[in-house]
Every structure is written in C-alpha cells, then in structure tokens.
Amino acid sequence: MTNSLDKDTDFSKMVNARLSRRGFLFGSAAIGAGTFLALNPVAKAIAGSINSPLLNFTAIPTSTADTITVPAGYTTRNLMSWGDPIFANAPAFNADGQQNSTAQAMQFGDNTDGMSLFPMSKDRALLAVNNEYTNYKFLFPHQGKSMTADDVKKAQAALGVTIVEIGKQNGQWVMDKNGKLNRRITANTEMLMTGPATGHELLKTKADPTGTKILGTINNCSNGQTPWGTYLTCEENFNGFFGAEKDVELNNDYDRYGIEAKQSKYQWHNFDERFDLAKNPNEPNRFGWVVEIDPMDPTSTPLKRSALGRFKHENAAFVLADDGHAIVYLGDDERGEHLYKFVSKNKYQQGNDSANRRLLEEGTLYVAQFGMHADKLEGNGQWLELTYGKNGLTKENGFNSQAEVMIFARRAATQVGATTMDRPEWVAIHPDKKHVFCTLTNNKNRGVKSGQDVGGPNPRAENHYGQILRWLPTNNDHTSDAFKWDLYLIAGNPVVHPDNLYGGSDNINKDNMFNSPDGIGFDKAGRLWIQTDGNFSNEGDFAGQGNNQMLCGDPNTGEVRRFLTGPIGCEVTGLTFSEDQKTMFVGIQHPTAHFPAGGENKPRSTIVMITKEDGGVIGS
DSSP states (O other), rough: OOOOOGGHHHHHHHHHSSSSSTTEEETTTEEOOOHHHHSSSSHHHTSSSOOOOOOOOOOOOOOSSSSOOOOOTTTEEEEEEEEETTTTTTTTOOOTSSSOOOHHTBOSSEEEEEEEEEETTTEEEEEEEOOOOOOHHOOOTTSSOOOOOHHHHHHHHHHHEEEEEEETTTTEEETTTTOTOOOEEEEEEEEEEEEEETOGGOOSSSSSSSEEEEEEESSSEEEEEOOOOEEEEOOGGGGOBOOSSSSSOHHHHHHTTOOOOSSTOOOOGOOOOGTTTTTTTTGGGOOOOEEEEOOOOTTOEEEEEGOOOOOEEEEEEEEOTTTTTEEEEEEESTTOOEEEEEEEEEEOOOHHHHHHHHTTTTEEEEEEEOOOOTTSSSEEEEEEEEOSSTTTTGGTTTTTHHHHHHHTTTHHHHHHTOOOOOOOEEEOOTTTOOOEEEEEOOBBBTTSTOOOOOTTBBBBBOOOSSSEEEEEEEEOOOOOOOOEEEEEEEEETTTTHHHHTGGTTTTTTTTTOOOOOEEEEEEETTTTTEEEEEEEOGGGGTTTTOOEOOOOOOEEOOEEEEEEEEOTTTEEEEEEEESSOEHHHHHHHHOSSSTTTTTTTOOOOOEEEEETTTTTOOTO
C-alpha cells in the first residue's frame, strides 16, 4: 500500500530535507531528540528534579483484541459502566434500550471522559466524571431512526457530569449507590452565567430574557480541579446538537464554531426548541464554556465562567502562581485553533474558600503565539492579551465590549495574531508547578489550508500522528507573558516512515509507537500518562499501532513505555488517582465491539481501576 505521506511532492521533499528523523535542526547544531531532551533549556530545568527511575514496569505490545491489557503484576477491575444505577432507587441497566429518560437521569451517563477524585477520608472519596456524548446506535432500539420527545430527553440525560461517592470494601473501591452526594448534571440542569458575558444581548433567549440562567451543559470533554475543592467541566463540540428545519441566515461567527442550519444527527431541535436555530439563534452562545461545580453540595448551582472564553474547551489545567494568582491553561480542540491562558484578577487566600470561589469570575484571558521557525523544534513564545480595546480588539474590528471578546474568543484570537495549532487538547502541569505539557493530537489541514503553515510546534504537513508540546514560563512565573517551548515527543510510525519526521522523534520506536495523543496527566512522582484517541485501523500509516492505548513517559529522560491497550474501537480517556496513588482510574470511551461484558453483549463506556498485585504505587 502506498503511504499518503510519502508522495513525491516538492513540499514533502522540503520537509524531509529540513526535518529528517535523525537530524532535527536546533540553532546551528543537528542533534537527535534524545540529546535535545537533555540539552534544551526547557528540558534542562527539569533534569535532576526526580532522583529515581520512574518507569518501573515492563512495557506491553500493541493489541487488536477486545479487552484491556496491562503489564505483568497489574490487575484491572470495572468501577462502573454506562447505564449503571447511581442511586439506590434507580433501575438497573437494560441492554434493550427501552428505558426512558427518567431511568437514564438516575444512571451513569454515556461516553465517560475527564474525571477528578476528591478525597473524603482514607477509604472514601467523591468521583466527578464527564459524560461527553451518546451513541444512538446503542442508546435506542431504533438507533435514532424514529425519535420521540422522550428520546431526546433521554439523550440529554446521558450527557453532562456524573458525581458519585466511592468507598473501599474488602480493600477495593466500589461505587456507593446510597452516597448522599451522588448527583447527575445534564443538559437540563439549571446553571448561572458569570463574568463579563453575563446578561449580554447575545445570551438572551425567549426562555431566559435575562441572559443569566442557562439550562444544561453538553459535550463535556475533559476537566480540571481547583484547590478550593471545585470541579471544572469543559464544553467542547456543542455545535452538533443545534439544527434547523428551514433556512436560517447565520453569520461567520456561527461558522467559526461549526454551527449550521441543517438537520442535526442528534435531532434535538425537532423536539426541544432551545436547539432550533430558527427559534433561538442565541442559544449556541450559551455553550462552549468552562463550568465550575461544587461536588460536595448536590444542591449547588453550576456556574459557567465566561471570563475563560468561549470555544471548544478540551480541559482546564489549574495551577497557582507563586504570587497567588489562579492560572488556568486551556486548549481549543479543533484543527487550526489555539491555546489559551487565564490569569485571575484577584489572588488565592488560604482558608478563605468563599473568596476563592470567585477567582474565576474576573481576570485576563491570553492566547499563545509561537515563534514559527520551519527548521526548529524549540523556541520562544508569548501570551497575547484578549482585552477589549487592546491589540486591535476594538469596534473598528467588530468588537463592542469585553463580553463580545469572550463570546467570540476564536475571532479575537485571530485578530491578535495567535498561532494556529494542531488540535490543542489536554494540558497538564508537572508536579514541579513550572513545566506545562499539551497534546497536539493531529491536523490533516496543516500545510494545506490557509493560515496553517508548517513550522514551530507544528512541524509536519498533513499531521495525522500528533505531538506533545512543552513550555516553561519566564522565571517560572505563570503570570509572565513570555515562555520557552520545545516538543517532548513527536508521535509517528518509524517502521513505515524510518527516514523522516513522520516516523516520530528519537524517543519513539517500533516498541512504543502510537498516534494521536489526547489525554495526559501527571501522578505525584512526575510520571506523564499519555492516552490516545486515534486511528486504530492497524493499516497503512498506522500499521502495527493497534488499538488505542495509554503510555507512560519520563519527562526527565524522554523515555516512553506502553502501559495499557484498550478494547476495539475505544478511545482511552480520563485519568485520576486515589490519594495514595495505589489505584488509577481510567476511562474507556465508545468501545464498538462487546467490551466490557464480552460475548454478544452491547458495548458500554466504562471506568476501570488499575492496581498493582503487590499493593504498591502505580508505575513504581
């Protein structure tokens, strides 16, 4: 089979010449990626911060089986699957799809994604989990071909967030259906808008003329967690839930977010006029936000934080700057979109959670601009301020207020000259609180579409393997406008592409290769866990890469080992740890065969728990 990336084009010749796999250009010296990790200024600062080897497990091979595989000495168990009851009076899951919306609202939502664990005691914790979307093929017996109003309510109840208490029984974590804090947050849960967009005309609808009370959160991808004990859930591909039965004139701002006046595959607009663009053209502006939730109070109202901007949020990586400002790093998961940073106006106050819970209401949003050298995989970058009246964000350029800058954050980012990225997804902050990592999943449009030039942190045209970006703020200060960056790794297939950058960086080899890094997160020791959501065809450019997987990387040495392989068709996404780091919770989203029950059973998204057979710390 001819590989699509080996076409004899002038462009591919240029890329191969400049970016050969064994000869990346850094300044005037051509060195391998392994040396780069030790010598680059970003890497150098992290070197020595961890005194012992991190990857103390035997790597596993790829797999195409419909099961989960982990290294020798490890065990997996299922915590809960889509449809499991989370309340004592909730019905058990029924695989025939006949259960109604009331049942789904009392059960674990579909397509598990980002999650956070909130310790309550040594043997008890609260788990908050995103439910991104739902598969009509499995949700309904008619597979979405003859929808009813209750079917739409059922689909809406399958999305959002699930919060459950978990406790240890006989040394193993189990979900407690009697937990007083158990809660479902769905597409119909009442929320409040906060920040600069509150009450703006573009947020007002027939049902909410104040523009402040919003129903629901949808397409909840990844997440974040604050030191004052709240959960941040991120609204990503919300556009797909809107539609119209007749032609509706929509301007370019709708197009920038992928919102179209056509029949939606989810069909919500046929039964819930909130999602009908002809009747409620402002409703899409009420989605695409980060939502802050108090998981410890099941009666609390979730808060949409407009100061963090509106786009297709992947996750919200929180860190406190040394001076006390709250920092949130944010990825916008779409080809050619951007990477953002929020800095709070006020500072964190130890022990004053009532004040801290307002930190995300006010602050400054920034967007990243990288030095775009076609022959360098390191450089400097700067954060560009997205504030009305600055950097061209004026009436002359179509902005009338700070609210509009936030509502149309994508357009604002373009206006100030932000760098287009290869789908910036999860951001994770190293335990040293200095280094920041971000997955750039893939981008078939790189080098093809206007405005998506090859260079800087996006070094390959038609990039369908992805890379992991790393940066260090100037003076280790997350409030700084400047940073240095490099690439921790470049995913690829060195078997299919042994002689160019599509084979990946030098820390990628035939034994650990993968494509499309998506979810990432650190454990307390500083291991970087990497989850994939990519092509699992095992053919062509992806030959030998198998099902989606989870790997573990050492940021100090650059070494990467495969730790887990998922079942057929799944994405491996979402991770968190018990307080003692001895249990790892991992999400298996949208399996397509028969996982987890096997046989001829319906596939169900599932949270699995990984433990060591000797009871030790994961990865140690």
